[in-house]
Amino acid sequence: MELDKDIQTMQRGFHCSLCVVNIPNKPSLEDHVKGKKHQHLLRLRAQRKAQEENGVFVSGFKPDTSQTDLKEYFTQFGPVSDVIMDKDKGVYAIVEFSEPQNAQAALAQLQHQLNGLKLRVKPRERKEFKLASKGKRDSKNTQISLDKLNLEICKATSVNEQMQKVVESFELKDNEKKVRDLLVQLLQEVFTEFFPDCQIVPFGSSVNTFGIHSCDLDLFLDLENTKVFQARAKSSEVETGENQSEDCRSEDSILSDIDLSTASTAEVLELVAVILRKCVPGVHKVQTLSTARLPVVKFSHRELNLHGDITINNRLAVRNTRFLQLCSGIDSRLRPLVYTIRLWAKQKQLAGNLSGPGPLLNNYALTLLVIFYLQNRDPPVLPSVNQLKNMACEEEECIIEEWDCTFPSQPYSVPPSKNTEDLCNLLSGFFTFYSKFDFSASVVSLRDGHVLPITDFLQIDDEAASDSKPRRSSAPKLGPMNVLDPFELNHNVAGNLNERTQKNFKRECCEAEKYCRSLQYQRKSTKGKSWGLVRLFALPCESGPRSQVGTEKVMEVSIPFKAAILPEPLRAQLALAGNGFRGLWFAKVCSAVHMVFQDILKCSPLEETQAAAVCQNLDKTDRDENEMEVNNNRSVEDSGLQAKSETGKKRPLTVEEGPSTSTDVQAKRQRLEADLEHPEPVHWTWTQRKCVWAGRRKVRRDLLKTGDVISKPEGGCVDIESRVTQSIVEKEEKLQDLLEFKVDAEVVGGDESTKVVLHFHPSQDTAGVFQDFFHFLESFLPKMAETILGRVGS
Structure with a gap:
């Protein structure tokens, strides 16, 4: 096979500079070159090169110049495929032509003038194509913040105090919450103009009491009232024969172009994306993911340095957020445990770290694992979901998509736990609990508050399969780790994990459990050495060699x-x-x-x-x-x-045995x-x-x-x-x-x-x-x- 410019021969195998990987031999090299990643990067590089050749850099125009103005001017040199502007400052633009000769024609003209100002037109900058490495940058920033945290928690007098400091270091501050509230208010005002009576409801980390700095802003666009409004407006049109409703809003509304009762999720999300791009100041990088399990529109806000998601079919997630808020209010020990275990899991590359190996645990799954552990303490720290359901009053009954999501709205409705363990013991108990947990043969059920055998999910009952409620009859996706959502009982929130991640999680729990038995964890060092959580959070390479049973490899x-x-x-x-x-x-x-x-x-x-x-x-x-x-x-x-x-051959029954x-x-x-x-x-x-x-x-x-x-x-x-x-x-x-x-x-x-x-x-x-x-x-x-x-x- 003839090697291309991206492949370099090494002493042992080959190196692909495009994908930044080493390949051991020629057969593996052939598979790599034909692989999806290499072919995708080849196409992406060719696309970027074509964009550079077909585009010109334009500056010097007035701030109020629109994309249409620039497109109309440069059309004289050939068809313009796109105009990309810095819409916040309005100082430069990239004009992309359909053919490279069109760009050369624009560059060949010495002077350009638009709206009385002289334009500066230059060739587009040529940049070397490189594979992005965001994970390393994130890892570096995380390490800097962790070093600062280590200095603080070393000054603490107990592990309990250390865990409280972890919460104080990572939790959302009041000013961050206010900024998010202001953005939600802005989005509410903008979207109400297009979808009358709609509601923007935040959920997830921002409001479930477990949020951290720079966590995503998850939003649910509730259009139920808008559908009623649209139906009423149509009825009014039929009666009066006029194209407007009583309050005259539907005539100028986007609702005149779409019927929410029949529109698909993808169609509505495309409208949401258009509104974000054109009508919300500071918003950029808008992307529609209509094929995801829960379709969303992703966006970023430039000034706030904030990433967000908007979904239109996620009432269960809003209810899950209320559930986590309730659990946090029932027992104050939950938040320090969750923050500490999330940080531990991130450091061990089990969750949250994009540069970690393979599919990782998400924060929601980790939080549910902590709650399930607390449900199984003796005595329990938190009640099961079924117990919470029995504590709710009739007005608090809640059914969403046929799932029973009933629980009390206020923590004071739940009797306090008789468990008096401190945070230090509860944290070590978490590692002990899951180091001995049989994940492959068990299903974690927060609704029941105990483990369910995997055999209960291996065969769907015929009667359930023929039930008129298909959602409830479908079985969850089984995998190396099975953690059922508290309400959507056919959803395994850890279904993305592979066996390696499950083994790593269990191994790290075993290592942490051993460390938590030592004095280095339980007592502050009198010599100023690191202790407690500092050593627990150490990266795998820093925490010393793995404990091994023997030097010889066991076959x-x-x-x-x-x-x-x-x-x-x-x-x-x-x-x-x-x-x-x-x-x-x-x-x-x-x-x-x-x-x-x-x-x-x-x-x-x-x-x-x-x-x-x-x-x-x-x-x-x-x-x-x-x-x-x-x-x-x-x-x-x-x-x-x-x-x-x-x-x-079957052994025949003796006369004495006879029929059973x-x-x-x-x-x-x-x-x-x-x-x-x-x-x-x-x-x-x-x-x-x-x-x-x-x-x-x-x-x-x-x-x-x-x-x-x-x-x-x-x-x-x-x-x-x-x-x-x-x-x-x-x-x-x-x-x-x-x-x-x-x-x-x-x-x-x-x-x-x-x-x-x-x-x-x-x-x-x-x-x-x-x-x-x-x-x-x-x-x-x-x-x-x-x-x-x-x-x-x-």
């Missing part, structure tokens, strides 16, 4: 429980298994692992045993009666470990759930004679070039990976020494996330061959097993 591969990847039939089986879902899922994973080794990687079984593994066999005829049948032979089949004798009575069935079900809840480990011994892990990517690429296979990621297709192995086996020579290794599999969960852990033990590896094999298995085995699980029962 383990984990396959986490991921409900989202499972097909519907398997999800239904797991849902029926109840508390025993781990055992049933463990059997399926073992079957998939067995298939990977024997059928895909062509390993030979030397010894296979299974100690008391029990798997649920749901017979179709018994499902309607909700009865389970225990079949040990079937259990062996499901786990992929076939017994040497009578494999797949209802008592026997119940006893069987109890024994079965107990076996499934705590399944015994599984053991294999495998041998391998070929280096099936070496050169797999090249062989895959060669297979894909034949055109008879569909391109999928490595580990994404059983057929492709089997053919890759077969091709390697046919070409490669045998290993000098037979590779023999043992694999022990166990399922863990409860105090840690549900997963299957595979322990590898090579019998002999003097040449270090197994190390290479294990390095390959670390990424290949979980992906391949998940692919097999994804097609079980489908």
Whole structure:
């Protein structure tokens, strides 16, 4: 492949100056150059270059000169595609022509004059195209403010006082709140001119008591009264035959051009964007995001250095804001906890930091995690949403989009908590609580105030699915972390997270929990050293090396429980298994692992045993009666470990056993759930004679070039990976020494996330061959097993 000017050859691999990344080898380079990011930046650079060649810089005109004036003047040199003005100061403009020769014609004319003033027309400045790096700048500013904070909190006498200082340092001040209120008033006045009787309602961080400096201003444009006004105006037009309402506002209103009762969200938001651009002083960078989950119009205010969002369909968010306000008023300890944990999460690159790795927690999800933790203290600090609902009076009942959003309007309606723990203990308790939390098998429910099992969400009930309320019947998006919105119960507010972020969150909670047990956290240093929150907020690279169990690398591969990847039939089986879902899922994973080794990687079984593994066999005829049948032979089949004798045959009932009575069935079900809840480990011994892990990517690429296979990621297709192995086996020579290794599999969960852990033990590896094999298995085995699980029962 011929290298372009953006690619430089290095001692090890290549460097792309356009995307500012290093590429290890040529195959990866080919994928990178064809990738979306590189191609997008190429198109963006070409677009910027064309704009520079087609545009001219114009200055010297009067401040009241309009874009239309400039466009009419420069049209004499050719078609003008756009005129970009500095609309606040009115001192310069960029005139963009359709063709570069039009710009050259304008530059060739020596003198330009408009409205009696001589214009200065120059070529547009050529700027080197660079990838923006906003994250680093934000990180630097954050670090400066944190250094200042550290000096302040070191002077405090306790962790409680330190947490109060965090709140004082980051909370919105009174003058900032007043500025935001003034902007809301201005927007209210402007939008009322176009949408009579509308309301601009702020929500989110600005008003939920958890706002920080420079947080976005979230606004809800309520058009319900405007729709009534428009309907009344139309009715008046029909009766009087005149194109105006009683107060004569509709004639000049934008409502004469749009029917709010039938207009789409995108159409209304486009009107909102136009009003912001043309009618609100200081507003710029207006952008409509009509395809987002909640469509919004984003904008910035130049003088206030403030970013904002306007949405028209977000009543639930307004109600969520009132809920957070209530919780903050119920117990004063909530705000210091939330501010402290948000700052900790940002420093650990778990939330809020744009330069952090991968999808991050948003502040709303973090706040809900704190509230849920306080609901589960003994005694509780905060009540559950259901408890709050029972405390509300009849006038406070609230239903939004079929969701019950009822809770008291005032904190004094809620009895004070009997919990007297101080902030220091509550903060350390937060880290202890989530360091032992089983995220993958649990759903956080603030409405109930306790964890819900994941099996409750694996299968949508048929009756609920046919209900006339589709919103309530749809299940939330399941992921590595599941946190239900308190009111919109099918919305997982942490649904954007990937497994890496969840693992990082749990790991950082474990590290913080260990630190909070030390005297460095609990007591102020008499020698002036950093203590308390200062060390807790330290960046990962500053907080010292991670605690490690041993110096040798443990040969383990984990396959986490991921409900989202499972097909519907398997999800239904797991849902029926109840508390025993781990055992049933463990059997399926073992079957998939067995298939990977024997059928895909062509390993030979030397010894296979299974100690008391029990798997649920749901017979179709018994499902309607909700009865389970225990079949040990079937259990062996499901786990992929076939017994040497009578494999797949049912053991006939003896005369003494006879048919099961209802008592026997119940006893069987109890024994079965107990076996499934705590399944015994599984053991294999495998041998391998070929280096099936070496050169797999090249062989895959060669297979894909034949055109008879569909391109999928490595580990994404059983057929492709089997053919890759077969091709390697046919070409490669045998290993000098037979590779023999043992694999022990166990399922863990409860105090840690549900997963299957595979322990590898090579019998002999003097040449270090197994190390290479294990390095390959670390990424290949979980992906391949998940692919097999994804097609079980489908």
